[in-house]
Amino acid sequence: MTTESIAIKEAAIEGGKVAMKYFRKKFDIMHKGKIDLVTEADIAVEKRVQEVLSKYYPRYGFLAEEESSRAGTMEKPLGKYWVVDPIDGTTNFAHGFPEFSVSIGLVEGDEILMGAVLKPYNKDIYFASQGEGAFLNNTRIYVSKTPELIKSLLITGFPYDRNVYAEKTLESVDRLTGEVQGIRRFGSAALDLCYVAEGTCDGFFEYTIKPWDVSAGMLLVKEAGGKVTTIAGDEADPFSGNFVATNGLLHDKLLERLVKL
DSSP: OOOHHHHHHHHHHHHHHHHHHTTSOOOOOOSSSOOOOEEEHHHHHHHHHHHHHHEEEEEEEEEHHHHHHHHHHOOSSSSEEEEEEEETTTHHHTOOOOOEEEEEEEETTEEOOOOOOOTTTTTTTEEETTTTTTEETTTEOOOOOOOOOOGEEEEEEESSSOSSSHHHHHHHHHBBTBBEEEEEOOOOOOHHHHHHHHHHSEEEEEEOOHHHHHHHHHHHHHHOOOOOEOOOOOOOOOSSOOEEOOOOOOOOHHHSOOOOO
């Protein structure tokens, strides 16, 4: 086990402990947009994650959701840097719904080197390192072998604002209805990608999403044998903004049915 893997797992676990201290308790809730929330828990978790990672690697940079939102920038740091979503699924968290996660990716340029996603409510931790496979609680995981859309369970997400991306999402859902067994919306893209990686779900798509939501999950899907592209079918990196992730067998079939940007 490398020091980087120790650091990323410890940071996710420590961040999860902080999140659970707030969960289903009273805490301050602020608004970044009409329905886009940030809580004092998000800020506390982000601080704790940065403390742990900086202890191991004080010279690595950070691209963290709440810090970036406050600064109004999404500029990539030089060299290796951590991409952190302290609570992915803040709306779920604020309502006491346990579908939320702590997501951390280690990135250099646009290349994802390592990722960890913790589900604090049950302490499940997903981990992947480039070229080393994907794991859930130290057990290796793989994408599903579902070969047909009609037998698949898909996941999607919706943007916070009613805009062109929301319209395209709804149109794509309408196109897929009746052609798949089901479409779910859980509210944490990081966990959505983990569910594709472990084979619980067969595919995921979302039209507008930030790098901290997907950096760890993208690597997990790839290391579990799946495929990740943009909705146009191009190679994806954490900054692509829109994503399709599948078991690989369904990828082209799903792309054909999605409304293009």
